[in-house]
Amino acid sequence: MSSEEKATPLLTLTGDYDEHKTMSAWEELLAGEDELARRQFPVRGLIHDSWKRCLTGGIDAQGREAPLFCGKDDIEHLTRSSTELLTAAHRSFSIVGSLLDGTGAMLVLADENGVLIDAIGDKRTIHDGMDIHLAIGGKWTEEVAGTNGIGTALCTGEPVYVHAAEHFCAGIKSWTCAGAPIRDPFDGKIIGVVDLSGHPDIFRPHNTVLVAAAAREIEKALVAHQNEQRTRLLEAFIAQAPFYRRVDGLIIVDHLGRAVYCNNVSAESRDEFPNSLSTGVGQRLLPAGGTHTFAELTEALPDRLRSCHIKPLTLDGDFRGAALVVPAGMRGEAIPAPRRPRWPSREATDLIVGQSEAMLTAIDIACRVAQSSEVTSLLIEGETGVGKELFAQLVHLISRGSKNAPFIALNCGAITRELFGSELFGHVAGAFTGASRDGKAGAFELANGGVLCLDEIGEMPLDIQPFLLRVLEERVVHRLGDSRGRPVDVRLIASTNRDLKQEVAAGRFRRDLYYRIGAVVVNVPPLREREGDVALLLDHFSRKIAERTGTEPLLFDANAVDALLAYSWPGNVRELKNLVERLHVLVGGEQIGVADLPREITSPQECVTPVVKSFPVGKMRTENPCNVGNAEEQALREALSVEHGNLSRVALKLKISRPTLYRKLDQFGIRRSFS
Template identity: 65%
Template structure:
């Protein structure tokens, strides 16, 4: 039967036992407390000018410091209650905003709730601002607590109500108790409370407080131990929730980003924009993949996730120094719960490294147009950027198949060579000029120099390119009889118009490109050796797309987003089978063919996802043949024969992971086991799922 004058001693002993079991020991420090002396100290404190320097009498330093903060913060010492929000919408918002904390505390509160009835005590949960979001315990105490607004919606930080177990625990970051007269406000001095902060396991920030409160007689030394143990249990539950969410977000990423490669940098953020998974992302400002420093680590805040979750809003929400990444929304149960930030991998020599030697904004802009990171491509970019920044090299030969993007390298040289905004870039395709007009187009002519010549004369492209760059595409098509004149202009830097004896000085950097093997052309007598050695002193070979590996995926993404933006549409998605086919295709038309294909798919696609059957027959057929070959020779994708049950199980899991593209839900279904069992076996066998 409950004692009307105080808490039930049997229930109090049960609480002590619970605290002991949870913490391993009781807090038995002797508490020296004198009610009258504490009240006199409080009255004296209020009558004097508050100063933190005075030596308090009969008051703990923790309490005195809190009194000082309360007084200087404008708290009314005669206050009788905390501020309370009873607005239903605001309470509902608090519940939604703290759903994870409430969920994590549910088990602890349920078990303690049975012990608190009849003890005269109540257990409350406050959020990081000290606002109460849950309360359980003795029914009468819960009722009486509302007299001072110790209930859901009450605000109990020090800025609102001065010294108390909740607000002071938030301030100090440690488990504390505030007993009776130690409270700052007169209206709550009949209460005692013990509070312990709850820290987010991910980043260590205080996100709430658990507090045991009641009238003064419930005070026991172990109250602080009880709330500290409860706070640890809630933190443990939070950690379990976060681990589950991390796993689900990783699964969602695998399903939504099939073209992710292991060497790419990956950061996954949770719904609060904090990094919960980092892989292959360099620390500090050494990374070449971002415009500013980033030190990704578990729990680091990176961005605010927009409410809409659209690709556009998500991209706009990225900080400036993360704009170089590809961001993907991650949804769980239909709600935006995180995002994946993918950074293109950075080889030993990157495009950024290649152009950083020159502090030239035009060069950086031109290099950004060259998409790819294969070693052969980056080597070509490095040479072109060196030529662009050199004053001694006046010509460059670019060799490569049709469609590889040779003109982009010519523009890269122009960008790095520019001294003023008006330096010209003149391009001419030698394969598009008739034999009779070559001389006039290259060198110009005076009026009436030949039949059909303009009356006023005309400058040639050398004069037009003076001070800049002249790009001669397909120079292998240049007629043999014109070649000596071109060589003379390059060596003397003087051009003579047809029909004119007067020379005109020109300062031109020549970038010649060809899809032919000029060495063979020289051997066959179709190209002058002296001209070849003059223009080919420095040469680069732009690799065909089939030799650039995963650059195909980067180019697909680049053109996909570029074309979608121009048309005001969403980018297309590509299935794993479609991407495999695109990767294995030989691309005879190179980058130009790939761009044309993406444009065609944007026009012809019936839905937002490109499947294998949506690709042209010559591309999809190659992938089907490859799949058939694997089916005919399954041993090609299996490891060596196993010799034990564990080896067989390990191999079965690996094969299922490969077959399902790393989707753990499908892998578990394929193997006929639950997802928790699959997680356990992945850890047991040390199996890493791609980037995991």
């Protein structure tokens, strides 16, 4: 097909467009009779304004193509500098691109400079696009290519379409295109354009809606990527920053010069920075203009701050950011006192007992999340027995508007794989064999308007995790066997005694789900790290049990207290509570001495469990034979190690039920986090 055939006029294609009138207006504009042309041959205001910019800018109206910004040798550098945008667009392009084959349309992606960095779609159209450099490396800003979907979208900052004769350059008038800008969610800056192009017969006014939707999907992917990058930069900093103290100021900057984390940097400290810099999260510490090196960041800092600790941060071997630590007191600032929880009520204050700094910090984070309407998910991490469920109850208790809201708790470790979907999402009648005749609401529906607590979320099967992620993203749940979506408003609290980062690295937990539920993490400290809290808890549990049973609280002599304070409490608060209950039953109101305490507390060195290594299945260790209880514990530890903590497989291997397995784990004080 010749270019003349491609450009066959389409008279009155829409109410706004007339091929003949548009061409006449363009010719009158070039002849210097702009006002007459506008009266006689009107064009859209957006097109007229763009034409005027092109005319003023000296664009060749007879141009046949866009210029090539770079050759084949420079393509690799071009794509490397746009890695973040290309990664974010990959999913949308792979889905849409496969649907465009044979349609006469192509989807292209341009960077902030209007240079094409990706193209996909109908093969013949892509081939034709090369004639006008509508291909990777071609530059399509208005300043060099005249009016077009990419350049005009960059110029106006809005989705636009440019059809056939509306292009400024004659050689491009046999094309139609619709472009939408892509904005960086971090600061709103335009970082690219997605454009749908082809010959005039593909034109539809709603093409702008399609590209605008594609741009929004890319922006969503950018949000997820930036959140992941922020978390990874924080992890990289923590891994190599032994000099950092909690009272110090900290600013973490990514490789684009953007402050992604800021803590303990007072308003007065900002006076140290030049006017072009800012320490606020979401703003730039360095001017815009691509990636920066560690040296450029260091040189941009004022002289007084160059003496601070400045650490480069690398991810996967590449420089991806830097950490600036401002030591407390460097400018005479007072060292802040530990943050105290925002207790909203007496009921909340009584829920969790503890005065150690580690515990108060965890409580404060939980209270802040509960009182915030922005954070919809919380991850609670901690060893078995530390009281993670109390933190979930605390968040529910003080959440805004949740006085009468439901609190639904679901133990992911106690549900079979077959029933997981039904328990979480519900099912309709006849959805599967054994389904309820009337259908059943799942945990999400039951918790609507309140809090859903997923305990032991690390036990959730991999094939269920994508469905959970979808519900959290869309806030709509579909019962099994039902195509109808049901909107839900649920605050999710997930808890685990596993190291989910290790689970992600091992492929046992989805990375995207981890970052979604782990927007805020509360690390509940083990009892051995809660200085001063053992005595408080002994008194608390003793009084509670005494009130319930109508007896006197226990009295501990000095030697017994010393032994209890020196014990490491592998079972944490649960172990301590069980001990107090046991002493109430066996000793009663008498004074408790060392002789009344269990041997593992008074002589811990005699009861140390050796480190259990992974052994081949079927081979039991026979060294140091001991009693039946020790052999049972050893078998349990070896099975956990071999099965990497998967409780379903451990129960199957040991030929015991899941409830029995849980009881044995608690009995021996065994944590379920294995690598």
